[in-house]
Each structure stands twice: as C-alpha cells, then as structure tokens.
Amino acid sequence: MNIKSLLLGSAAALAVVSGAQAADAIVAAEPEPVEYVRVCDAYGTGYFYIPGTETCLKINGYVRFQVDVGDQPLNGSDSNDSDWDARTRGQVQFTAKSDTEYGPLTGVIVMQFNADNASDQSAKLDSAYIDIAGFRAGLFYSWWDDGLSGETDDIGSPVTLHNSLRYQYETDAFYAGISVDELEDGFYKTDEEPNNVGVAVGLGGKAGAFSYQITAGYDVDNEEGAVRAMGTVDIGPGTLGLAAVYASGPSSYYTKAEWAIAAEYAIKATDKLKITPGVQYYSNYYVAGDDFSDDDAWKVGLTVDYQIVDNFYAKASVQYLDPENDDDSTAGYFRLQRSF
Numbered sequence: 001m002n003i004k005s006l007l008l009g010s011a012a013a014l015a016v017v018s019g020a021q022a023a024d025a026i027v028a029a030e031p032e033p034v035e036y037v038r039v040c041d042a043y044g045t046g047y048f049y050i051p052g053t054e055t056c057l058k059i060n061g062y063v064r065f066q067v068d069v070g071d072q073p074l075n076g077s078d079s080n081d082s083d084w085d086a087r088t089r090g091q092v093q094f095t096a097k098s099d100t101e102y103g104p105l106t107g108v109i110v111m112q113f114n115a116d117n118a119s120d121q122s123a124k125l126d127s128a129y130i131d132i133a134g135f136r137a138g139l140f141y142s143w144w145d146d147g148l149s150g151e152t153d154d155i156g157s158p159v160t161l162h163n164s165l166r167y168q169y170e171t172d173a174f175y176a177g178i179s180v181d182e183l184e185d186g187f188y189k190t191d192e193e194p195n196n197v198g199v200a201v202g203l204g205g206k207a208g209a210f211s212y213q214i215t216a217g218y219d220v221d222n223e224e225g226a227v228r229a230m231g232t233v234d235i236g237p238g239t240l241g242l243a244a245v246y247a248s249g250p251s252s253y254y255t256k257a258e259w260a261i262a263a264e265y266a267i268k269a270t271d272k273l274k275i276t277p278g279v280q281y282y283s284n285y286y287v288a289g290d291d292f293s294d295d296d297a298w299k300v301g302l303t304v305d306y307q308i309v310d311n312f313y314a315k316a317s318v319q320y321l322d323p324e325n326d327d328d329s330t331a332g333y334f335r336l337q338r339s340f
Contacts, residue, residue, distance in 0.1 A: 037049065037051060040056035040057075042056065042097075042099075043056055043058075043097050043104070046058045046059075046060060047095075047097070050096075053098075054098055054099070055096055055097070055098040056096070056097045056098065057094065057095070057096050057097075058093075058094075058095045058096075058097075059092065059093070059094055059095075060092075060093050060095075060339070060340060061090070061091045061092035061093050061339070061340060062089075062090075062091055062337050062338060062339040062340065063088075063089070063090050063337070063338045064088065064089040064090075064091075064335060064336070064337045064338075065086070065087075065088050065335070065336045065337075066086070066087055066088075066089070066333050066334065066335040066336075067084060067085070067086045067333060067334050067335075068084065068085045068086075068087070068331070068332075068333045069083060069084045069331065069332055069333065069334075070083055070084075070329065070330065070331035070332070071083060071329055071330050071331070085116065087114065087115065087116045088114075088115045089112065089113065089114050089115075090112075090113045091110065091111070091112045091113070091126065092110070092111055093108065093109070093110045093111075093127075094108070094109045094110075095107070095108050096108075100132065102132055102133040103132065103133050104131075104132070105130075105131075105132045106130070106131035106132065107129075107130055107131075108127060108128065108129055108131070108138075108140075109125075109127070109128050110125070110126040110127040110128070111123065111124075111125065111126065112124050112125075112126040125139060126161070127139055127140050127141065127161070128140075134167050134168055134169055134170075134177075135165075135166070135167050136164070136165070136166045136167075136168065137164075137165050137166075138163070138164075139161065139162070139163050139164075140161070140162075140164060140166075141160050141161055142157065142160050142161075142162055142164065142179060142181060142200055142217075143177075143179075143200060143202035143213070143215040144156050144157040144160050144200065144215055144217060144228070144253055144254075145157070145160035145161075146213060146215070146230070147230075147243070148230065148232070148241040148243055148262060148264050148278065149232075149239070149241065149264070149266050149276060150241075150264045150266065150276035150277075150278040150301070150303040150317075151276075151278070151301060151303045151317040151319065152262065152264060152276075152277075152278030152279065152280055152299060152300065152301035152302075152303070152319055153241075153243055153262040153264065153278060153280055154256055154260070154262075154280060154299065155228055155230075155243050155245045155254075155256075155260060155262055155280075156254075157186070157217075157252060157253050157254060157255075158186065158187060158252070158255050159183075159185050159186050159252065162181040162182055162183065163181075163182040163184075164179050164180060164181045164182065165179070165180050166178070166179035166180075167179075168202075173205050173206050173207070174203075174204075174205035174206075175202070175203065175204055175205065176201075176202070176203040177201070177202055177203070178199070178200070178201050179199070179200045179201070179202070180197065180198075180199055181197065181198045181199070181200055181217075181252075182196070182197060183196035183197060183198045183219060183221075183252040184196060186198075186219070186251075186252025186253075187219075187222070187250055187251060187252045187255050187287075188221060188222060188252070189222050189250070189290045190289075190290055192221050192222065193221075195221075196219065196220065196221040196222070196252060197220050197221070198217055198218060198219045198220060198251075198252055198253065199217065199218050199220070200215065200216065200217040200218075200253070201215070201216050201217075202214070202215045202216075209233055209234035210231065210232070210233045211231065211232050211233075212229070212230065212231045212232075213228075213229070213230045213231070214227070214228070214229050214230075215227070215228045216228070217251070217252075217253035217254075218253075219251035219252050219253055222249070222250070222251045222252070224247065224248045224249035224250065224251035224253075225247070225248050225251065225253070226245060226246065226247040226248070226251060226253040226254035227245070227246055228243065228244070228245040228246075228254070229243065229244055229245075230242070230243040231243075237267055237268055237269070238265050238266050238267035238268055239265070239266045239268075240263075240264075240265050241262075241263065241264045241265070241266065242261075242262070242263050243261070243262045243263075244259070244260070244261045244262075245257075245259060245260050246258070246259040247259070247292075249290075249291060249292070250287045250290065250291065250292065255286075255287050256282060256285070256286065257282035257283055257284055257285045257286065257292060257297070258283055258284035258292045259283050259284070260280060260281060260282045260283065261280065261281050262278065262279070262280040262281075263278065263279055263280075264276055264277065264278035264279075265277060265278075271307075272306055272307040272308075273304070273305070273306050273307075274304070274305040274306075275302070275303075275304050276302070276303045276304075276305070277300075277301070277302050278300070278301050278302075278303070279298070279299065279300045279301075280298070280299040280300075281296070281297075281298055281299075282296060282297040282298075282299070283296055284296070285297040285323055285324070286323075295323060295324040295325050295326075296323075296324045297321065297322060297323040297324060298321075298322045299319060299320065299321045299322070300319070300320050301317065301318060301319035301320065301332075302317070302318055303315065303316070303317040304316045304317070311338060311339045311340060312336075312337070312338050312339075313335075313336070313337045313339070314334075314335065314336055314337075315333075315334070315335040315337070316332070316333070316334045316335070317332050317333055318330065318331075318332035319331055319332060
C-alpha cells in the first residue's frame with residue numbers, strides 16, 4: 001500500500017513539472033513598441049521624419065504626357081519625317097533636410113524617366129546636390145535656366161545642367177551668388193576640347209509688384225561672355241515680362257544670337273486660366289562657324305495654361321519662327337501634367 005502511494009505521488013509530481021515546462025514554452029514575448037512616422041513641419045509642408053533619425057524627408061514629382069507638333073521632323077531622322085510625336089515623362093524628387101550648427105543641411109536627388117515609345121526610353125539623374133550655409137555642390141541647374149513664364153522666350157544656355165560649386169546669399173526679397181561651372185557638354189569653338197570651365201554670377205529680387213534678375217557668365221576656354229537682364233511687373237489683369245541678352249561671342253552660356261530682346265504679357269483670365277502671348281527679336285541670329293551670323297530673326301508665340309483640378313494641369317503652346325535667310329517654321333505642343 002505504501003509502495004503504491006509512493007508511485008502515484010511521484011507520477012503526479014512529474015505531471016505537474018512537465019505541465020509547468022510546457023506552459024513556459026508557449027508564453028508570447030512582449031511586442032516591441034512601434035515608431036510611427038512623424039510629420040516634420042520645420043521646413044514646410046510634405047516633410048516627415050525618417051524613422052529613428054532627426055532627418056526630414058520630402059518626396060514629390062510629376063507625371064507628364066505631351067504631344068509635340070511641327071512642320072519639321074521631330075525625331076531628327078530623315079527616314080521618318082513625322083510632324084507629330086507623343087512622349088511621356090515621370091520625375092521624382094527626394095529632398096532630405098536636417099539641422100546643424102551651420103544651418104539646415106540639404107541633400108536633393110532628382111530622377112527623370114522619359115519614354116518616346118515602348119523601346120526608346122531613357123533614365124537620367126536630373127539633379128543631385130548638397131546645400132549648406134549658402135554653399136551648393138553637385139549637379140544642378142544654373143541661373144541661366146531661368147526665363148519668362150511663357151514658352152516664346154529663348155534666352156537661356158544651350159545646356160543649363162552642370163556640375164558646379166556655388167555660393168548664394170539670399171533673403172526673402174533678394175539673392176546674389178557666384179558659381180564655378182564645368183562646361184564639359186556645352187559649346188566649344190574649333191580646336192577647343194569639351195573640357196571647359198565657366199564662372200557665372202546671379203542676382204535678383206522683388207520689390208512689391210516688381211521682380212528682377214541679372215545673370216552673367218564667362219566661358220574661360222572660349223574666352224567669351226554673356227549677360228542677361230529680366231524683369232516682371234504686375235499691370236492690369238496680368239504680368240508684363242521683359243528680357244534682354246547680349247553675348248560677346250558664342251559660348252556655353254549663350255549661342256542663339258549676339259543680342260536678343262523678348263517680351264510677354266501673362267494674362268490671368270480666371271483663377272485657373274492664364275494666356276501668355278510673347279515675342280522675341282534676334283540680332284545676328286545663330287552660330288556660323290565660330291561666330292554669330294549676320295542674319296536676324298523674329299519669333300512670336302502663344303501659351304495657354306489651365307488648371308483642371310488641384311495638382312492637374314493642361315498646357316498648350318504654339319511658336320512661329322521667321323529667320324532672315326532660312327525657312328520659317330511653326331511648332332508647338334499639348335501637355336497634361338499631374339504633380340504630387
């Protein structure tokens with residue numbers, strides 16, 4: 001009887017221990033706290049903190065569909081003289097900002113994807129630069145990329161995207177800066193190599209309804225320079241824009257003419273509709289060899305912008321160019337763009 005009781009007691013004790021061990025094996029661990037994305041409002045709308053850091057990130061871009069039309073071949077091929085061409089673009093920009101003892105540290109990457117058709121596509125780095133305390137270094141657009149609001153004016157560099165080092169001082173109403181640009185894919189004269197350098201300066205600002213910009217550039221290898229002045233002022237139902245540019249000779253900063261003047265009037269017809277007629281005159285138009293020609297040219301055009309809904313726009317533009325000793329031409333496009 002005692003032996004039987006001892007065996008039963010031992011079996012019960014083993015069962016209790018085994019049950020306790022089994023229960024311990026299936027106890028779930030405490031879940032780790034989740035860090036949710038936080039809004040960063042220190043640099044404007046659209047920024048959020050990268051989880052686990054104090055760096056703010058903004059992602060924006062656009063999707064564009066465009067149909068080009070013209071009375072000249074649009075794809076540069078004599079074997080296909082199509083007078084219209086459709087193409088699509090997608091662009092995305094990443095902007096990262098964080099506070100430092102020198103002010104905000106900014107990094108920007110812009111990727112662009114273009115498709116003329118299913119097989120003819122390209123992807124490129126449209127900009128990538130570092131910005132801190134007024135200094136900027138990387139691949140970015142120069143002040144020569146700026147222009148009037150319409151599509152008629154032709155007062156910018158043939159290539160405006162450079163690897164550059166720039167310093168710019170700016171306030172809410174004024175800026176001034178200097179930039180050293182690598183002009184490797186710009187214009188170069190006979191016997192010059194496409195490994196060029198240039199120095200550009202820019203200043204501009206606003207005073208009430210008036211805004212202005214002055215840009216100059218000197219192409220070291222070509223030993224030529226160019227200067228441009230632009231201004232806009234609100235008059236009546238729209239904005240009047242005027243621009244003038246002069247070049248001592250063809251360079252990577254300007255090649256269209258020895259000098260040119262442009263004007264436009266951007267009419268705000270409604271809150272959503274803007275109509276912009278424009279005109280430009282060129283003296284000693286285009287490049288003949290290593291210098292400007294002796295011909296003149298006129299250009300007139302019309303651009304219409306319409307906001308369909310928030311962040312969805314339509315644009316149509318038509319331009320007529322009449323060179324003195326060459327065939328005149330008409331070209332334009334229709335565009336739909338969704339920004340985000």
